[in-house]
Amino acid sequence: MNSLILIIVSCALINNVVLNQFLGICSFVGVSQQMKASASLGGAVIFVLTIASAVASLLYDFVLKPFGLDYMKTIVFILVIAALVQIVEMFLKKTSPGIYKALGIYLPLITTNCAVLGVALTNVKDEYNFIESVFAGFGTAVGYTIAIVLLAGIRARINESDIPKPFRGAPVVLLSAALMSIAFMGFGGLSV
Numbered sequence: 001m002n003s004l005i006l007i008i009v010s011c012a013l014i015n016n017v018v019l020n021q022f023l024g025i026c027s028f029v030g031v032s033q034q035m036k037a038s039a040s041l042g043g044a045v046i047f048v049l050t051i052a053s054a055v056a057s058l059l060y061d062f063v064l065k066p067f068g069l070d071y072m073k074t075i076v077f078i079l080v081i082a083a084l085v086q087i088v089e090m091f092l093k094k095t096s097p098g099i100y101k102a103l104g105i106y107l108p109l110i111t112t113n114c115a116v117l118g119v120a121l122t123n124v125k126d127e128y129n130f131i132e133s134v135f136a137g138f139g140t141a142v143g144y145t146i147a148i149v150l151l152a153g154i155r156a157r158i159n160e161s162d163i164p165k166p167f168r169g170a171p172v173v174l175l176s177a178a179l180m181s182i183a184f185m186g187f188g189g190l191s192v
Helices: 002-014 025-031 035-064 070-095 097-106 114-125 130-160 170-189
Strands: none
Touching (some): 025 035, 025 170, 035 097, 070 097, 114 130, 130 170
């Protein structure tokens, strides 16, 4: 159990997918304008990434690897992720039209979010078993959610501040993300 908790902490804080590995930056910067949309996208990413990690692990261990189809893993993982995102999109459209509208184009972008694919491929590379893959997917998604919600909070404060004209918009957001990345480097001292 300790090793599974360490996997979650490592994926969420030490090797944060956005702030350490720089995967998923597009939706990270694009959706973080509003707290509600950021938290909603984080929830969707938690669902998709956790389930995608589980399904990808099962497919790799019981189909691709035994039949010598390892080279197909990227294509298969992309198809799994695309199917899961479609399910989430249909669910949100039916149950929460406001959240669905707020997420806009960024919900379908989870399909091409390199963070989701990156986790599935990293789980294979690290030779995680099924349970470890699920925990790594969950931990990575929690780390993504922490980062995007923190950036949304920072952006809310920035919008209320008097920022010099050359720094308004994208420059101050990217600078804030860079400072967050430096702050998360402090978690690198944790022994995992």
